[in-house]
Amino acid sequence: MKKSELEAEVVILGGGTGGCTAALAAASMGMRVIMTEETDWLGGQLTSQAVPPDEHRWIESFGCTRTYREFRDRVRSYYKNNYPMSKEALEDERLNPGNGWVSRICHEPRVALQIIEDMLAPYISSGRITVLYGYVPESASTASDAIEWVQVKNIVSEEVLRLTGAYFLDATECGDLLPLVGAEYVTGAEAKSETGEPHAVEAADPLDMQAFTYVFALDYKEGADNIIEKPEQYDFWRQYMPSFSTYPLLSWFVQDINKSDQIRKFTFMPEEGEEMPLWTYRRIIDKDLFAGLYESDITLINWAQNDYFLGPIYEVSQEEREKHLHGAKQLSLSLVYWLQTEAPRPDGGKGYPGLRLRKDVFGTEDGLAKYPYIRESRRIKAMYTITETDVSIEERKELGIKRYEDSVGVGSYHLDLHHTTRTYRSFYIPTYPYELPLGAMLPVRVKNLLPACKNIGTTQIANGCYRLHPTEWNIGEAAGCLAAYAVKNRITPREVRENKQHLQAFQAIIQQYGVEIHWPDDIQL
Structure with missing residues (x-):
């Protein structure tokens, strides 16, 4: 290949929370991975965007993946091993370094960065993961409903690289890969007539996006x-x-x-x-x-x-x-x-x-985080779209948690919509814990494209709970594992969902990897 061309089985655009966990999952399943990151910090909302983890009340015992729990354990150990702490803090198994009331584990962005780099280190050192800092997707080529290559550009040197691979994962904060590859996607607010959601607007507005x-x-x-x-x-x-x-x-x-x-x-x-x-x-x-x-x-x-x-x-x-x-x-x-x-x-x-x-x-001249905290991305038009009615307690009532046969993860958070840019809507709707259907991760047409963060198939309203840290972490892991499974079995991700034997085999693999796919029947709501 030419010097300006790089190839791997899995190419991940974006090194945020979902991008990093996608890389970790794919590499652990034997794939060679290329991952780009616009800033000089990996980790996204955990690091460069400086947002302590927004989590649910069961997080210490259930409702996240094994590696997310490992991340949290490593954060606590890092403080205890490297900082002079009080006796009570050292003995606290559930140490919250900041004692912030938004999260059970408020910590410094640099510590999250260190932990993420440590978790990726064996794969980066061995060459299985290549990280390209300062690069953003610039153009792409597609044929027969598949991506052939994506061209990325360094924002400082303007160097251009062409990346080729079997699967391309969009983990950019705004879903920047989707328009480049011609994928069908949605932005902003959908109409109530389209989604059937009680809190949707009457007329769709693609530019009515969250703050x-x-x-x-x-x-x-x-x-x-x-x-x-x-x-x-x-x-x-x-x-x-x-x-x-x-x-x-x-x-x-x-x-x-x-x-x-x-x-x-x-x-x-x-x-x-x-x-x-x-x-x-x-x-x-x-x-x-x-x-x-x-x-x-x-x-x-x-x-x-x-x-x-x-x-x-x-x-x-x-x-x-x-x-x-x-x-x-x-x-x-x-x-x-x-x-x-x-x-x-x-x-x-x-x-x-x-x-x-x-x-x-943050190490910035203006004192602000390296990157803005983005709550809402372009969202793929998916085989299945998650809506408010899938998660809202008011809508589901005695039906409880919605179960999906093709679930590839779990999470929980209120439907938290911050003020939008046109209608200035905001709300905080109570929800049941939720599952992550594989269908929401499958684009309606492009065969080798997968979303790896908050760009999955949700409505704007449902995005309000699926966008938070543990869920994005889970989405990334599921996407990385799915790409690896598809490569190894020489099938498409859509075939994994459509073929019951493959679906069960894939779910068994991700559960072995540490992904919980269903909430327990006896969970105390």
């Missing part, structure tokens, strides 16, 4: 002056009042996720009386656990106040994309500045100048 967020990290020292330079768009964001609220976006008042017609007031620091203050919401370091190592807690800021919903960043022009990416960064920096200078304090004063933007947490 995205640039996360940042803060610590705090009373009496210090760490005020950043005033952001260029601060005056705009300081007075901006969303149509769904009677309060400015930069305030302590936000829409109640459980009662969308009501406003809830939050407090900032724990001593201000609120049971769930924002400071501890996504806290990744609780200084009291670390035997005097830290002068302050460290917390990640991913709140309603820095959700950006003024426009999408894909399916639009490059100019529009850049405008909204810049606007989202300005919103997050404006939130920093507001917190430091104008945020109302319980004592009647304004601002917390001792708040410090921790640029070192």
Whole structure:
């Protein structure tokens, strides 16, 4: 092959959470894998997007894959083996390094990066996995409903490589491979007449997509002056009042996720009386656990106040994309500045100048995460589309958990839809635990394409629960195993689903690998 051409059985575009687990699964089944990653950090929402794992209440004992549980165990061991910790923390089998109340295991993005790199290390060292950092898909060639090659380009050097393989997995954060290969896909909001979902809109709008967020990290020292330079768009964001609220976006008042017609007031620091203050919401370091190592807690800021919903960043022009990416960064920096200078304090004063933007947490010049937290991707048109009615407690009632004969995983989370870019809808709908049907991972036409993250066959609403960390991890593993199984047996993924013998054989393999495919009948809901 030419120097500018690389070949492997499995080519994965995107090194986020799902991309990494797809690579790990395929390599463990003997495949040679090429994986690209736009940034210099693998791991996606766990690392470069800086989002502590959003998990369900059974996670410590059931409801995730074996390797996801291994990841969590390794995170806890990493802290205990490498950080000076209190006796109580060292003895805590369920250590939560940040004691954040959003997750049972809030931790630093760099630690997640280290663990993911460690898990991939044997396969990278042996040459079974090749990682191409700084590359994005640029073009592709298809023939007879199959992908022949994908061309990727380095965002710095502009070097171009042509990747060929038996299977191509889209693990990009926005489903960037789908339009390049001509795959059928959906974006934004579907119409109620199409999906039958009670919370769907009356008319479809492909550009009505969920908000995205640039996360940042803060610590705090009373009496210090760490005020950043005033952001260029601060005056705009300081007075901006969303149509769904009677309060400015930069305030302590936000829409109640459980009662969308009501406003809830939050407090900032724990001593201000609120049971769930924002400071501890996504806290990744609780200084009291670390035997005097830290002068302050460290917390990640991913709140309603820095959700950006003024426009999408894909399916639009490059100019529009850049405008909204810049606007989202300005919103997050404006939130920093507001917190430091104008945020109302319980004592009647304004601002917390001792708040410090921790640029070192991500190693970025602006102090923001390396990549925006993307909640919604292009989604394949699949053999089976998961909808609100498949998971909602209100809709399923006494039917309980929906079981799938072709299940290749499990998960659980509320239908959590953040404000969208056109209708500004948001809701938090209670759900039953759910399963991952293989049919939702099979494109309607393209034979050797598989989704490996939140780009599976869901509606926009169902995406609200299938997009979270343990589920994306599971999707990636299922995709990697499926590609490997198809290569080894010289069949297509669709044949795996259609042939009962192959389906059962494949399910046996992924269960042996550590993937749970059904919730127990006696699960306490």
